[in-house]
Amino acid sequence: xxxxPLIFFGIFLSLALSWLGLVVANNVDADFGGLGPHMDEAxxxxxxxxxxxxARQGLRVYQDLGCATCHTQQVRREGFGADVERGxxxxxxxxRDYIQQSRVMIGSLRIGPDLMNVGERIPxxxxxxxxxxxxxxxxxxxxxxxxxxxxxxxxxxxxxxxNRVPVRGERAxxxxxxxxxxxxxxxxxxxxxxxxxxxxxxxxxxxxE
Numbered sequence: 001x002x003x004x005p006l007i008f009f010g011i012f013l014s015l016a017l018s019w020l021g022l023v024v025a026n027n028v029d030a031d032f033g034g035l036g037p038h039m040d041e042a043x044x045x046x047x048x049x050x051x052x053x054x055a056r057q058g059l060r061v062y063q064d065l066g067c068a069t070c071h072t073q074q075v076r077r078e079g080f081g082a083d084v085e086r087g088x089x090x091x092x093x094x095x096r097d098y099i100q101q102s103r104v105m106i107g108s109l110r111i112g113p114d115l116m117n118v119g120e121r122i123p124x125x126x127x128x129x130x131x132x133x134x135x136x137x138x139x140x141x142x143x144x145x146x147x148x149x150x151x152x153x154x155x156x157x158x159x160x161x162x163n164r165v166p167v168r169g170e171r172a173x174x175x176x177x178x179x180x181x182x183x184x185x186x187x188x189x190x191x192x193x194x195x196x197x198x199x200x201x202x203x204x205x206x207x208x209e
Contacts, residue, residue: 035096038201047199048100051191056102058191061184063103065147072107073116073195087121088114089197094204097197112144120196128189129165129181137169146171150185153177 037046051059062068075089083089093116098104122128127138133151135142151165153173163186165179173179181189 035099037099038096038199040199047201048097048197050100051194054187054190055194056191058187058189058194059101059103059105061188062105062191065188067115068105068107070107070109070111070144071105072110072114073104074106075114075116083114086113089117091197091200091204093197094201096201096203112142115192115195117196119193120198123193125189125193126166128192129185130167132185132188133165133167133179134169134171137167147185150182150188152180152182154180 037048039045040047073093075083075091075093077092078084084091097116098106129151131138131144132147134146134148135144148171154161154177156176156178160178161180163181165181167173167179
């Protein structure tokens with residue numbers, strides 16, 4: 001008896017089911033059980049808001065660089081850690097906070113601080129560019145690697161570039177040169193600035209409590 005077709009069908013079915021599982025696992029609507037935005041009666045706006053386009057590109061950069069290896073994006077509720085006391089957020093993170101994200105970068109290790117609300121804690125683009133270029137300036141002793149490869153050192157010719165980054169420290173460019181941000185670094189900083197939850201959700205409790 002020739003079992004070849006049966007074996008082939010079994011292999012094909014296994015591969016098809018594996019592919020289907022990956023598709024379903026990456027379906028945000030399925031993951032969040034159909035959760036939708038919440039209407040904030042005080043402002044008349046729905047939250048969380050859509051992520052800006054540049055920030056969405058920055059999410060891909062964040063993912064490509066493996067930032068989730070060292071950073072989480074989940075504030076634990078009081079009694080289950082010191083996240084609120086550290087100033088990482090004013091309330092716990094809940095599932096609805098993530099519904100506008102095409103990829104959720106919750107992470108698994110906190111080698112660095114949690115970034116769920118870093119855009120609210122540090123709303124300065126210059127700070128983030130400096131930190132990416134040379135983390136030691138903003139955070140002495142940081143083990144975060146430099147991401148200077150996201151920038152270009154150019155000789156100033158006439159008017160400085162509109163994308164010039166005012167970096168400080170030992171890695172600052174020599175006189176007559178400037179550090180210029182790339183599209184990837186601009187997108188990544190836009191993503192970092194978008195990470196904030198300055199709103200209340202009924203299932204999370206009030207941020208004023």
